Amino acid sequence: MTPRLSRLKSTGLFLCLGACLSLVLSACGGGSKDSTTTTTTVPSLVSINISPANPTIALGLTQQFTATGSYSDGSTAAITKDLVWSAPGTVASIVQATGIATSKAMGVETITATIGKVNGTTKLTVQAPYVGIAAGGSHSLIVKANGTVVSTGLNRTGQLGNGTANDQAELVAMGSANTWTQIAAGEFHTVALRSDASLWSWGFNQNGQLGDASFVDKLNPSKIGSATWIAISAGKSHTVGIKKDGTLWAWGRNFNSQLGDGTVIDRVEPVQIGTAKNWTSVAAGASHTIARRSDGTIWGWGSNLSGQVGVGPSVTVATPTQIGTATWVSIAAGHSHSLGIRADGALYSWGGNDQGQLGNGALSDRLNPSVISTQNTWAMVSAGAKHSLALKNDGSMWAWGSNADGQLGLGNNLNQLVPVQIGDGKNWKLISAGYYHTLAIRTDGSLWVWGRNIEGQLGDGKRVSLNSPSNVQ
Secondary structure, rough: OOOHHHHHHHHHHHHHHHHHHHHHHHOOOOOOOOOOOOOOOOEEEEEEEEEOOOOEEEOEEEEEEEEEEEEEOOOOEEEOOEEEEEEEOOEEEEEOOOOOOOOOOOOOEEEEEOOEEEEEEEEEEEEOOEEEEEOOOOOOEEEEEEOOEEEEOOOOOOOOOOOOOOOOEEEOOOOOOEEEEHHHHHEEEEEEEEEOOOOOEEEEEEEEEOOOOOOOEEEEEEOOOOOOEEEEEEEEEEEEEEOOOOOEEEEEEEEEEEOOOOOOOOEEEEEEOOOOEEEEEEEEOOEEEEEOOOOEEEEEEOOOOOOOOOOOOOEEEEEEEOOOOOEEEEEEEOOOEEEEEEEOOOOEEOOOOOOOOOOOOOOOOOOEEEEEEEEEEEEEEEEEEOOEEEEEEOOOEEEEEEOOOHHHHHHHHOOEEEEEEEOOOOOEEEEEEEEEEEEEEEOOOEEEEEOOOOOOOOOOOOOOOOEEEEEEE
């Protein structure tokens, strides 16, 4: 090979290698004037939203909070990492890692969720804890939002359910059970339902009103059978209840046929009344009973000496008898009088009226439902021994009848023949009239009491009767 040819071959080889290298670099993106670099931008956290927003809970309960982040690219997502929860801790404390707040006192607390320099806030309102009330002869029981019960007053037959027969003048926890949902107080006995719809009773049992197949008093709640229940009411010495299947049952004293089974024989266990399966609510008086069916009709039975059954002049009504043909939404039974709110919102009463407890401006008994007010604004009624209370739809509370112990809450001890508004507040939620005292709960869950307090039934520790509503902490 000549030197010149050799140089040509070498040059061709270099050219070939250079072209190949150029192709490789081009395929890999290197050495090209048009190549670009892609950069991924992580969106930044802009704000934090807390759920639920501005919730309200009762004292003694907890609240779970969660956080959602809003990001710079417009997206949102639940925040589960690196989140710190905080609260001042006066009204509620909060677990930094979980967002579970525990109430400590009534008031408003600011809840904050933070990541780095970004945070979100909401308000947690803690209200008073009371959700249910039952005023008995001379004792009171109150259900709290956490399912526990506190009781106060006369306790000589164990009606407070705290394991003793000692009277008390302050609200004291009734055991440690925290599943109570509904409670009713008679003169000396108490009945209640738990969240599993089971029935429990305690206190005086002379006539079998506890329903436990005995005549033995009980100092602690005792479970009655295995049935499930939706409604209960306690009279002077008898008890009435409605099972989940809509059937009506009664037990206890029956001298005046207040059980409605057609006899005057006391029953120590629940006995079914009739065969109807559409009962929805019941109210037991001293010796009579009123009940409502799902079609809105109301029925009465028992002693009718003052017309409290509402079916005319019969002295005794042995079985459930329909009261007129109207439809009703609320009923109550006192010692010897009855109250009802008709479906159109009008307020009615019937029975004994010697202290003005019928509220119709007179002092004469009524044998049939008699109108008190045709205003269609009445929502709830409650009847004591000889005094009556009612709530209107606007949250105002009204009272009438006997007031010797201040049980009307009007600031005096004068009987009233017509409904009179208690104060000017419109934030009342529940009412319960005992024999000579009254309990009420406002919309903020606070408990208010007034009337006779000699036996400690108001729970304020003072044993001094009150003629105006007083808040019990």
